[in-house]
Amino acid sequence: MSSRVLCVIQARMGSSRLPGKVLMPLAGRSVLAWVVSRAMECIELDDVIVATSIDSGDDQIVQESGNLGVSCFRGSADDVLGRFIAAVRWAGGADYVVRVTADCPLVSHEAMGSLVRETLRSKSAYGHNLYNTGMYLHVRGLPIGLGSEAASFDALCRVDEVANLQNYHREHVTRLLEEDPESFPFIFAPVPDQWFRPDYRLTLDNPRDYQILQAVAEEFGSSEIASTGEILRFLDTNTELLSLNAGIEATTILTRYRIGDKSGFIEQIETLPRLWYRQTPKTLPSQRMVSLHAVTMDSTQTMQTLQPLKKVQAGLVEHNKPWITPEDMLAVNEPMRSSWMARGAVTLAVESILAESLTESLAESLVGSLAERQSKKLSNRDFRVLCTSSGTASLHLALEAIRIMSAGNRKEVIIPSYGCSALYNAIVMAGLQPVVCDIARDSLCMSVESLGQCLSLETLAVIAVHTFGAAAPVADIRALMDADGSSPGFDRPWIIEDCAMALGTEVYDGCGKTVKAGSLGDVSIFSFHATKPVAGGGGGAVASSFSDFMDTASDLLDYDMPAALNRRFNHLPNDLELAPALSHLKRLDRILRARRIFSDIYREIIPGGRGVGIQSEGAGISSFGRFVILASRGLAKRILHGLNERGIGAINPMVESELIHSMAVAYGAMKPKVVAGGCPHSLWASRGGVSLPVSPGLGLSAVKTAASALKSVFAELKLSEKREVAESDRNIFEEGQWDE
Known part of the structure; x- marks a missing residue:
């Protein structure tokens, strides 16, 4: 207790x-x-x-x-x-x-x-x-x-x-x-x-x-x-x-x-000596920097001659603000004090915490009847973790290792269109062929039905993205590919969990229990970018319980000491960028608690049955990397405009031009294959998404300010009146209901 x-x-x-x-x-x-x-x-x-x-x-x-x-x-x-x-x-x-x-x-x-x-x-x-x-x-x-x-x-x-x-x-x-x-x-x-x-x-x-x-x-x-x-x-x-x-x-x-x-x-x-601390140079502007976006420089300026910063609107609530505590600041000091800023003790600690968390999560899930254990065929899996310089580097490293292990037998990697461009870039950098499928309209995660249409004998891997922290249907994907009891690579495609925004997300395992995101797939990748729930100065991680895969990935990561002649890149992390991430990992439960509290504040004022919905938690329990509301294109634009006018840093989390099947047109010969019928759900979500601030670093008062502004916008748009409606009327995710 x-x-x-x-x-x-x-x-x-x-x-x-x-x-x-x-x-x-x-x-x-x-x-x-x-x-x-x-x-x-x-x-x-x-x-x-x-x-x-x-x-x-x-x-x-x-x-x-x-x-x-x-x-x-x-x-x-x-x-x-x-x-x-x-x-x-x-x-x-x-x-x-x-x-x-x-x-x-x-x-x-x-x-x-x-x-x-x-x-x-x-x-x-x-x-x-x-x-x-x-x-x-x-x-x-x-x-x-x-x-x-x-x-x-x-x-x-x-x-x-x-x-x-x-x-x-x-x-x-x-x-x-x-x-x-x-x-x-x-x-x-x-x-x-x-x-x-x-x-x-x-x-x-x-x-x-x-x-x-x-x-x-x-x-x-x-x-x-x-x-x-x-x-x-x-x-x-x-x-x-x-x-x-x-x-x-x-x-x-x-x-x-x-x-x-x-x-x-x-x-x-x-x-006592006055100068026991660093004085701020008087040459810097006296105006307070509220947001990094307030910095303005021209080509002739240096950091010593910054233009005075313009004060932004009072009460501005930023969309993202890392939760930086005194422990985080002290943690960053440690690599400096030790004079070891490269890959060292901090990196090993992050790897150890992640590996132990994934192993214990799966072990707890396997406690049950013998029939359940045998049906899942997941017992006795010990995870290993390798930290990298970023989430993108983690994904690229994983794909390179999988490509080498497959000996070029398969080339296609299936990804959702509604996803970060890093998915596409990592696949292309590994010399593989991207294949794009659609998403489910409620969770914004990969649609199992659409995935099934893309699977072929050429499929090397499937990347299941836990979109904004919502749980992707990994158990259903495993069932679709008959993954239990089979080996990835030759018997079936590899399943990669993209947990970039999902540290702390819990995913249903197919037997009535939940496990931590990253423990159901064959490989999982993580990101510690500053906008992620566990934020660092950068960094990422690859995790798997398959020893051959981890051995291959480890060899590739040691780019200047190769055990085999394979192309390799410097994806090594450093302790300095991972130090705040390690500090965040140690208080992950409090980070998740804050994000859920903030999300619940918004949830209470979302008007049911008025053309506005909330991204579901998917096949599990979300970590709320973002809190996204969804509406028709016109209504979403009005909500976004109203919030921005009131000083709230709400954004459309993924606009149409960022969709992978749209963006990749510019790549010519590298254009991905797209599922038959296209990706209408991804297109719909890109036009109607509004992401609200839930970063713990903002604090409770800032989120309450944002919620008050949202309530005001709803009232202005005559959406604030709540009414009892049928479940089918309440669900805006039904086919074609809010495509306008």
């Missing part, structure tokens, strides 16, 4: 230096609103509440909490620890509690998520990511105002029960946890070096702090959740702001520091 994690935001109106500070305005919203919205961005939290006192002066906090849609608990004005624990119980209890104060409007939601994961993983009683806690200085901690703390509720209750607890400890909720690490195991969750700013002060305690926070709020606007990196880069290039509160001394003059296992005392915090 997963742990319940609750965030408690401590808020009071009373302040000797700046009364009422938690409700002071920042870019049209209260300071408390900023704290709440940033905490809600942390998807590791199950709930967020505000805790205040029963004093009448805090009535305004209760009212503001209601306006923000968060619950507010009122407790003792003097016993802060007692109020904190009572708030947790009032909210339904929790296994772990994140503590945030309401005077930190820029609290880092990314670092908060990292802290929760590290605390839960280590089962520590207490953890934080703070540079200065008043007791310790932690190198690679966050500056004042950005950090957070996490503690087990059990540990907090044990602190509460200490009979001789001083008033000091009842005022400072977590202080005893830090003072007694032997009784309360502690973990420090370090942040990336790029975030280390020992002399930045971003909390709200006096008017000079407020001036800095106002400038940050005005830069990023009230409707956006700026990333920690964006905030720090803005301050790096506006150093005059930092001088406003640079003279404010820390409360504790004699402060303990901890660096690894060493500790001691330091008298003046301000004397």
Whole structure:
């Protein structure tokens, strides 16, 4: 059972230096609103509440909490620890509690998520990511105002029960946890070096702090959740702001520091070196880069003389945004620290995780009756994995190995028309003949019926694409080719699973169970491109349980040490590009959870029976590499236009000119063979697809903004009214129903 994690935001109106500070305005919203919205961005939290006192002066906090849609608990004005624990119980209890104060409007939601994961993983009683806690200085901690703390509720209750607890400890909720690490195991969750700013002060305690926070709020606007990196880069290039509160001394003059296992005392915090982090060059433009597409250069410019970036529309929700956490940044640093950036330990770790996942998935599926095991003939399959430089390289490597093993007996490779151009390119690069079939209208995956029309004695391989994360009918394809109990290559064609957007997708195995995508085919390929659910700086992988195939592929991958004289290419990966992918693989369950949550938000507002449908999950459970809605050509264009006008980065995921059977006309002699009757379903999907943003890196608030815009577009197009309809009326995928 997963742990319940609750965030408690401590808020009071009373302040000797700046009364009422938690409700002071920042870019049209209260300071408390900023704290709440940033905490809600942390998807590791199950709930967020505000805790205040029963004093009448805090009535305004209760009212503001209601306006923000968060619950507010009122407790003792003097016993802060007692109020904190009572708030947790009032909210339904929790296994772990994140503590945030309401005077930190820029609290880092990314670092908060990292802290929760590290605390839960280590089962520590207490953890934080703070540079200065008043007791310790932690190198690679966050500056004042950005950090957070996490503690087990059990540990907090044990602190509460200490009979001789001083008033000091009842005022400072977590202080005893830090003072007694032997009784309360502690973990420090370090942040990336790029975030280390020992002399930045971003909390709200006096008017000079407020001036800095106002400038940050005005830069990023009230409707956006700026990333920690964006905030720090803005301050790096506006150093005059930092001088406003640079003279404010820390409360504790004699402060303990901890660096690894060493500790001691330091008298003046301000004397620590300022340049422990990289300064942003002043020659770079001060405007914030919201999107890579905002960069404009001409042929005479260099990176040192970029034109000032134009601010894009406030509230823009990008279509894709990789989920980059502090762990990812630290992971990328590791190859640099080790001085080994080529194929090394990181590559081996990715290969090991994938191989173990596929092997275990298939083994779990095979648990059942003897009859089931014998019918599938898939037992005792151990997978091996080879990482490559990209998904395209993976597919090309696989096809080259299959071509060599077939000794040129067969040449044709069947692919769906509604697919990435990499399919076509890899086939042609391997000297093989592409054959194009159609897709199913609901899942957008390969149509088994259309595939059957393309199969021939010349068929070498079939590439089943798990389109946008939906599950391709691999079990049905195996049944069509009588694959169980037969060997690929000579008895039948090879089955290649294209899992580029399907890490985490589950596919029905034909016996009532599901297995991970990539474990049913003879060969599977993966991609770690930046737009994929598991994102890296590039990279891909090939997996198979057939030893002869993997031996051949391994030989081809070692391009400069050939065991046989075959043409070969440098498809080797490197640890630097695979490092973030490895970090993503370790938290794949959270990535999938976020994508499903975001997809469900859209699903709830799709109007049934109004000419709009949703790509089905196919023959299994989708990983939602994309969330695609489908409609008639004219309606899809209007939906897309309406969303783009509202600042939502929705796209048509595959336009007509990208269809393989259309695009390949330009290749002349390399034009593929096309299934009899053409590919009408692929054509229909290319004209009526709208892909909505579901990248976890966007955050919950951005997806809710996109959903609100979609609802507005539906209302404008008079599609918002839901009504009860027959299933046949609801299904827009019926032949010819929405071809207009």
